Each structure stands twice: as C-alpha cells, then as structure tokens.
Amino acid sequence: MSNPFGTVSPEAILDGEATDAYFERTRDTLEFADKNPHVVAEVTADQFSTGDFDVFTGVKDVATLLEGRDLDADALPDGKLFDGGPVLRIEGRYLEFAELETSLLGFLSQPSGFATAALEARLAAPDSLVLSFGARHVHPSIATTVERAALLAGLDGFSHVAAGDILDREASGTMPHALMFCFGAGNQADAWAAFDDAVSEAVPRIALVDTFWDEKSESLLAAETLGDDLDGVRIDTTSSRRGDFEHIIREVRWELDARGYEDVDIFCSGGLDPDTIRPLCAFADGFGVGSHITGAESVDFSLDIVEIDGEPISKRGKLAGVKDVYRTPEGGHHVSLADHEGPTEGEPLFEPLIRDGEIVRSFDLDAATDRCLEDAEVVGVGQ
Template identity: 45%
Template sequence: MLHTASPSDILSGRTTDIYFARTVEVLKNAGFADVRVRAEFHVASLPRGFKWAVFTGLKEVVEILRGRRITLYALPEGTLFYENDPIMVIEGPYLEFAVLETAILGVVRHYSSISTKAARVKKIAGEKTCLFFGARALHPAIQPMADRAAYIGGCDGVATVMGAELLGIKPSGTMPHALMIIFRAVAGDHTLAWVWFDKTVPSEVPRIVLADTFLDEREEALLAAKLLGERLHGVRLDTPGSRRGNIRRIVEEVRWALDLNGYRNVKIFVSGGLDEPQVEALRDVVDGFGVGTSIAFPPSVDVSMDIVEVEVGGRWIPITKRGKLPGFKQLYRCGIRHVAVPWGSPPPCGEPLLVKWIEDGRVVREIPGEAEIRKYVLEQLSEVEL
C-alpha cells in the first residue's frame, strides 16, 4: 500500500485537518451553514534573508475549487510577491471550502517554496544551464508537482520522465555511476560505458559523461574526450564531498586540461549538493548545474489563510483576528514595489494584480502554459535583487 492521497481524496476534503471538519458540523448545527466570507491568503513571513517569493500552484488550486459556489481572485501564476502581500482571495459560503483550506495551503506553500528556491538559484546561475535533479529526494507521488514548480521557477529542465512529459519538454540527464561500475566489474573497463552509451542512446541526446567515478576528474575528462571526440558534448563532475576538496580548483584544472588538448568545445557541468553559494562560486567557470535537494527541500514560504470579511445582512463586515489587516484588498504593482489598498479604493499606482479566476464555480480565465509562466518569472527576476 502506498500512503498517498488520490485526487478524489483531495477534492472531497479527506486531506483536511480534523478541526475544519468539526467546524463545519458546528456551523451547520448553529444555523450558520450559509454564511459568506472573504478569505485572504497572504504571506505571513518569508524565509530569513529572502526579499521576495514566487507565487505558484494556482493551476491546482483552480482544479480544487472548480465547480464550487465560490469566486476566486489571485495573482497570475509566477508573480513575484513580498511579505504581507495578499496573494489570493476566496469569496463565498465558508462551508463550500472550509475542508479544503488544508489542501489549498499545502499546494500554495509547497509550490511557491520550490519555485522560489529555483528562481533564486537561476537568478545566480544567470545564462548558465540549471537543471532540477531533485526527484530522488521526494516521494514519487509528488515528483511531477516538484518538477513543474522548479521549471516555472526558472530551472531550464527536469530529470524525470513523467515530470518532463507533463511539462511538454524532454527530460534532461546524463548517466548514473551505476553504469560505469557495472562495466568496470564485468568488462574490466569503465570507459566502455561511455562508448556503449554513445552507441545506444538517440543522437539528439547530448553526450555528457560522468568524469569522476574511478580516476582523477582531469584524467577521466581527457579519456572521455579522446574516446568520443567531437561527439562529446560535455563532462559532469559529481565528485563526492569526501573527495571534493576545492571544487572550483578541480573545475579549473579540468577546463585547463581540456583546452590544452584541443577540446575547448567540451562543456563542464557540476552536480551534487549544490546551493546558492556553490552556484555563485562556480558560475563563471562551468557551463551548467544540476541542482537537487536544495530546491526539492527549500526553506518554507509561510502562507496563511484568514477570513478578512464576513457578509452579515447583505453587508460585508471587515473582521479578522489580532495581528491581521481586516478587509478585502487589492494589490498593485508600482515599479518593483507592491502596494495593498482596500478593494475599490483609487489605484495608488501601477496595475492591479489580483484578478478573477473563478466566478461562482465557473473558471473565467485560462492559466498560461508552463513555458509562458516560466518566461514571466524570468522577466521579473531580471528586475529584482536577491
């Protein structure tokens, strides 16, 4: 048995916290089953040192709320937001979505956290390739979701077959150490793994070989270049931490040796335990990165949902718990700043960001494809600092 929730489990509210299910029964018994509210999702806090985050997960939120008697306002998926920004509002009978709060918060928080970390890494990597290799750090049930979050957050590609298929892109990857180990044990020569890889995989797959399995990285890189010649696209260094030493020095040595021997076109990719500091330290000497765990397990973007208005006698009453700002709000983009004002107030500047996605259960706006959302994220990244 796999301990995973099915789509029907999520849509029916079975993944809720129990206190929401009990709240539903209390409100029904009290005669408040039809009370309408406006519930705001906002950023309670950003991870330490983060100035912004990336809003993602809207596509799945729309699927969760589709057909229910609610109206949904939200930022466009991929919008950068700041602490205390309202990012989404649900309007309608509270009991229509009470048992879905847990699932919706989980979607938005998890998605946005992964996308934000991917965006930070891509911001540092710049024009260098950044691939998401984090599937093995996650339960397989959520790998496609993480691939999507990382891709629209800025990663140039993902490694899993299903994740790439759902994104409409080709999966990215090289070869595992297992391939060289088996050839070494059975055939006595691990470099034959590169030769058979070249003979076997489709020609459109770049020939990128692991160059750190048994020998020095410089030695293996040169062996691969001599064996595959012009067909060799690049080498990947995934040197274990116990042997790594100064990885920048290792990369510089490999680059020097390749150039010296006439292999200037062979690219160098690095993977294994990378985070923002390592990417920043290597971005000028490598051609690309494979980043896994740090994106798959990012610092959490803390999103909360709070009722900010309740309809009583046909009038909307601003109300919320202490520490929160009551009232339905609109968020405006004013350059790289965001300004929140009461809904219906004169625009302080710029463009309104909260737009309607669902009206009375009917989806009224189409969410763009993943490539378009990713482009939108990258455009915003060019305007902000880490």
C-alpha cells in the same frame, strides 16, 4: 491493492476529505447552528511588504480544487513575485470551501517554495544550463510539482521521466555512477563507448568523469575515447572529498583546452546551491541542482476570513478588510484596502480565477516562466 503507496487520492482532495479534523468539526457545528455566513477570505504569508520576494505558484491546482463550487476567487498570476499581502481571495458562503483550506494551502505553500529556490539557482547562473535534479528527494507523487516549479522559475529542464510525460517535456540526463560500476574500474572507456553506441543520438554525450580516477584523468580519457562525439563531461564529486571544487573545475577546463578540447563542456552536480554555483560560472557550462530546490522551506501561507457578512473582521495579528495588491512603477509591492485608491500608476496584481464556480483563467507554463523572470528583474531579485 488499490492504493499500494498509501497516498491521498485525488477524489479525497476534491471532496474535502484531505483536511484537518477541526474543519470537519466546524462544519458539523455550523450546520447544527444553521450558520453559513457570506465571507471573504484571503491567503497571505506576510501581512505587510517585507522586501523579501517569493514566487507564487500552485494556483492551477487551487482552481481545480475550487471549480464547481458556488464562489468567486481572485489570485495573483502564476509565476508572479510577492513579498506581503494576499495572493488569493475567495468570496462566498463559508461552508462552500471550509474543508478545502488544508489542501488549498498545500497546493500553494510547497510549490511556491520550490519555485523560489529554483529562481535563486537560475539567477545564480543566468547564462548557463541549469537543470532540476531533485526529484529523488521527494515522494514520487509530487515529482511533477517539483519539476513544474523548476521550469516556471526558468530552469532549462529536469531529470524525471514521468513528470516529463505529464508536462509534455523531455527529461534530461545521461549516466549515473552505477553504470560506471557495472563496467568496472579501468573500463571507463568501455562504458562511455557503450553508452555512445546504445543511446539515441538526440541525447547529449555527457560522460561522468569522477568515478574511479581523478576528474582530470577521466575527463581526458573521455575526450580521447569519444572524440568529436563528446559534448561534455559531468563532475559530481561528493562533498566529502571535494576540497576546492572551483580549483578542480578550472584544472579540468585547462587540461581539456590544452589538448584541443575547447568545445567539451563541463557540467557540475552534487549538492550545489547558489553560493557554490556563482564562482563556478566562469569555468563550467551547466549545473544540476537538487536539494537546494527540494529542501526549500515552504512558504508559510495561511487562510483567514477578513470580512463576514460585509463587515471587516480579523484575528489579532492579522489585518481586517478586503485588500488589493499592486506592483508599483519602482518595482515595489503595495498592499491597500480594496475600497481605497491604489498607488499612482500601480499595476493591480489580482486577476479573476473563479466566477460562479467556473475557472475563468488559462494556465500556460511558458507564459508563467516569462512572467516570473521578467518580474524578478522588475523587483530586483538577484541584483
């Protein structure tokens, strides 16, 4: 079977077959009527600035999608924050890209949602280790999309091995409850010792300590078992019996310190979000965040023609005319018509992406991460 999981192929995406049916009808109709106007189209979520910033990403895949087509495109830099106005602009004959709209919006909408949620987690624990643990909540074919968005937003790593191969990053993670089950209740020390003997020295010794006994007891047993080799303990207490999670973490920290294990870190996971992370930062050293990222709402982008054969046009509720966007010195996001003067000392945010069908921008994930975190500080997200 050539496609055992029924996923849409890269070829279908690039050929414009991964589209909504009405774009095929549109092509048929325009070709029949011999119409193919020169247009400018923009991708937007909100028409005006809202003050509620999202992270823009997915533009690398959009560039790949548009490459080789007779058009020009400009876009915000990967990782830039926005709160209104266009994030992408395409200029060319409409039928050059008409059937690409569905895939193009998907390339932007979901990754931008993932990255925005990951940034929220990052800012909730700015001085802690924060890892993406959410790949199990999405289709495996988009695991790399999740993990790249998490890295772009400043998370320190992720758990998915295949995504790591694609992104050239080492996946993080130590042991699941299944490993503890295989050794059985009362044999936790054997499980941790076997892990220590079997796994590469490069892997941190983080013992899972909430499987059979209470978190304090298993944490102390792990410290006694592995001694100086123990880097930390992970508490993944399920929400159904978690109670006061902060109290549990504080109690574990106290008992470890009381017995001289001050260097043993505490890592928390299991349904965490920014609100649950913030009060734990004073006592825990790291966090695994999953469903908060993968369950994020996609950014509701749409693509609209705003100029046709040189004349402004729009549907009701949208803004006609080609636009530019700026970052103001105060950290604001300013939207204006492209043929009008921008704000004083405003930084234009659009940069060339495609010229005559060729990609004219490079994509560096580390640079995008720096850009995202720096821009978050400029616009005041998380403050």
